[in-house]
Amino acid sequence: MEIIIAASPKAIASIVADAIEDLLTEHAGTVLGLATGSSPLSVYQELIRRHRDNGLSFAKSRAFLLDEYLGLPRAHPQSYHSVIRSEFVDHIDIDPTHVYSPDGEAADPVVEGQRYDAAIAAAGGIELQLLGIGTDGHIGFNEPTSSLRSRTRVKTLTEQTRSDNARFFDHVDQVPRHVMTQGLGTISEARHLVLVATGEAKAEAVAAMVEGPVAAICPGSVLQLHQHATVLVDEDAASRL
Numbered sequence: 001m002e003i004i005i006a007a008s009p010k011a012i013a014s015i016v017a018d019a020i021e022d023l024l025t026e027h028a029g030t031v032l033g034l035a036t037g038s039s040p041l042s043v044y045q046e047l048i049r050r051h052r053d054n055g056l057s058f059a060k061s062r063a064f065l066l067d068e069y070l071g072l073p074r075a076h077p078q079s080y081h082s083v084i085r086s087e088f089v090d091h092i093d094i095d096p097t098h099v100y101s102p103d104g105e106a107a108d109p110v111v112e113g114q115r116y117d118a119a120i121a122a123a124g125g126i127e128l129q130l131l132g133i134g135t136d137g138h139i140g141f142n143e144p145t146s147s148l149r150s151r152t153r154v155k156t157l158t159e160q161t162r163s164d165n166a167r168f169f170d171h172v173d174q175v176p177r178h179v180m181t182q183g184l185g186t187i188s189e190a191r192h193l194v195l196v197a198t199g200e201a202k203a204e205a206v207a208a209m210v211e212g213p214v215a216a217i218c219p220g221s222v223l224q225l226h227q228h229a230t231v232l233v234d235e236d237a238a239s240r241l
């Protein structure tokens with residue numbers, strides 16, 4: 001696992017955008033793994049800037065999202081389907097129909113999970129997967145005790161994650177209790193995992209992920225088993241390493 005301690009979210013964004021730009025230059029049809037949450041926002045802003053100012057093109061690429069709330073219609077502004085569009089997809093030239101996410105309204109979520117994993121595999125797998133980490137160590141929506149080889153499936157959010165995510169809703173009661181997320185096994189199949197964490201609130205989770213035991217209680221620790229994982233943190237998020 002490669003750990004990069006950078007001076008600011010902007011510095012992190014520039015390193016990650018370089019890696020994504022290199023992939024797109026090498027292979028315009030690169031399959032990207034996108035994440036929602038505040039952590040990757042500066043990366044998206046930098047990629048949008050490069051698209052606008054330097055002509056960086058995503059026109060031939062495809063992208064898979066990590067996770068989705070169950071029961072929220074796709075058109076809901078807080079569905080991850082909507083969020084990734086308003087924060088990134090709508091500002092670049094990727095074909096929005098080539099940006100996939102689990103269907104949180106699928107009649108049979110078990111079948112939907114299997115379909116989603118099969119779609120990723122059929123696309124040739126994910127080249128670079130962006131990740132954030134929750135304060136309890138979750139990645140995607142794989143909460144503590146998630147199996148390290150799990151596949152895309154339904155999970156129940158912890159109260160901590162619901163309260164962390166309540167800021168996006170009017171009230172914590174509106175945060176869905178259930179989600180569909182790529183499993184830790186699914187995520188681990190991406191060829192390069194790139195996790196971004198900034199701020200003191202993430203320091204404990206980052207220390208557990210990087211220096212703690214590989215264990216389901218800290219889902220992020222699965223990165224220790226990956227052949228090509230890069231963790232980019234600022235000084236605050238690195239403060240307990």
Ligand code: GLP
Pocket residue numbers: 035036037038039040066067131132133134135139140141161165
């Ligand atoms: C959410 C998302 C994760 C994200 C995490 C941290 O629950 N499902 O993909 O990494 O929370 O979010 P943030 O980056 O806003 O701190």
